[in-house]
Amino acid sequence: MPRKTIPKIGVGTYENTDPEVCKASVETALNLGYRHVDTAEMYENEAAVGEGIAATDCDRDDVFISTKIHSANLGYEDVLTHARESCDRLGVDVLDLLYVHWPIRAYDPEETLSAFDELYDRGLIRHVGLSNFTPALLETALEALDAPLLAHQVECHPLLQQKELRKFAREHGHRFVAYSPLAKGSVTEMPELVDIADKHGATPAQVSLAWLLSKECVVIPKSSSESHLRENFEARRISLDKTDIERIDGIDRTTRQVDFEAAPWS
Numbered sequence: 069m070p071r072k073t074i075p076k077i078g079v080g081t082y083e084n085t086d087p088e089v090c091k092a093s094v095e096t097a098l099n100l101g102y103r104h105v106d107t108a109e110m111y112e113n114e115a116a117v118g119e120g121i122a123a124t125d126c127d128r129d130d131v132f133i134s135t136k137i138h139s140a141n142l143g144y145e146d147v148l149t150h151a152r153e154s155c156d157r158l159g160v161d162v163l164d165l166l167y168v169h170w171p172i173r174a175y176d177p178e179e180t181l182s183a184f185d186e187l188y189d190r191g192l193i194r195h196v197g198l199s200n201f202t203p204a205l206l207e208t209a210l211e212a213l214d215a216p217l218l219a220h221q222v223e224c225h226p227l228l229q230q231k232e233l234r235k236f237a238r239e240h241g242h243r244f245v246a247y248s249p250l251a252k253g254s255v256t257e258m259p260e261l262v263d264i265a266d267k268h269g270a271t272p273a274q275v276s277l278a279w280l281l282s283k284e285c286v287v288i289p290k291s292s293s294e295s296h297l298r299e300n301f302e303a304r305r306i307s308l309d310k311t312d313i314e315r316i317d318g319i320d321r322t323t324r325q326v327d328f329e330a331a332p333w334s
C-alpha cells in the first residue's frame with residue numbers, strides 16, 4: 069500500500085453540519101488548491117465531504133482524506149465496522165488517515181490499536197493517527213501499536229502552545245496536527261497578532277497559521293467562507309521573522325477551546 073505525505077494545510081469541517089454548506093466548502097477549498105480534508109464520524113458530514121471531493125476534478129489519489137473513529141466505537145469489531153462505514157459515506161475505498169478521535173469511553177490501547185493495525189495491514193487505511201492524547205497515553209499507545217504513527221492531532225494555537233506535545237512529536241518522529249488553529253476565530257482579536265499582521269500586510273488569522281507552520285505543525289483551519297478559505301491557504305506564503313516568532317512564543321495567556329478537564333483521564 070503506497071503511503072502519502074500529509075499536506076501541511078488542510079480544511080477542517082467540524083460544525084459544518086449543513087450538507088450543502090459542507091459540500092461547498094470542501095469543493096471550494098480543493099478548487100483553491102487545498103489537498104487535505106479533515107472530518108470525523110462524529111461530525112456527521114462524511115457524505116457531504118465525499119460529495120464535495122467528487123464535485124471537483126481532483127484525482128482521488130491527490131486528496132488526503134482524514135477521518136476519526138468516535139470514542140464510543142473503539143472496540144475491536146466496532147473499529148473495523150465503523151472504518152468501513154466511513155469509507156462508504158465518503159465514497160472511497162481507502163482512508164488516507166484514520167484517527168482515534170478521543171481516548172475515552174470504549175478506548176482500550178491493546179484492543180483499539182490492534183484493530184487499527186488490522187486495518188493498516190489489510191490496506192483499508194494508509195496511515196494511523198491519534199487525537200487528544202496526553203504524553204502518558206501516547207507512550208502506552210506507541211507500545212501497543214505495530215503500524216507507524218503518522219500524526220497526533222490536538223488543539224494548538226498561540227493561546228494554547230502545546231510545547232510538551234510538540235516536543236514529543238519531534239522526538240518520536242510523528243507529525244503534529246494543530247486543530248482549532250485559529251482558536252475558533254478568537255486569534256483575530258489578539259493584539260500581538262494584529263500588530264504582527266499589520267507589519268506583514270497580512271491578517272491575524274494568517275499570522276496564527278504561519279506561526280504554527282513555522283513550528284512544523286500541520287494546520288486544519290475550518291471555514292465555510294470562500295474569502296477565509298483563500299486567506300487561510302495563503303498563510304503558507306507568510307514568512308515570520310525571528311522577532312515575530314519569539315513574540316508569539318512568549319504569549320503566556322492560555323485559552324482552551326476544547327475542555328480537557330471534562331475528560332476522565334486528565
Ligand SMILES: NC(=O)C1=CN([C@@H]2O[C@H](COP(=O)(O)OP(=O)(O)OC[C@H]3O[C@@H](n4cnc5c(N)ncnc54)[C@H](OP(=O)(O)O)[C@@H]3O)[C@@H](O)[C@H]2O)C=CC1
Nearest residue numbers: 080081082247248249250251252253273289290291292296
Ligand atoms: N480532533 C478533535 O477532537 C478536533 C478536531 N478539530 C478539527 O480542526 C478543525 C479546525 O478547528 P475548529 O474548531 O473548526 O476551529 P478553527 O480554529 O479552525 O476556527 C474556525 C472558526 O474560525 C472562523 N474563521 C476561519 N477562517 C477565518 C479567518 N481567516 N478569519 C477569521 N475567522 C476565520 C470560521 O468561521 P467561517 O466559517 O465563517 O470562516 C470558524 O468560526 C475542525 O473543523 C476539525 O476538522 C476541531 C476540534 C476538535
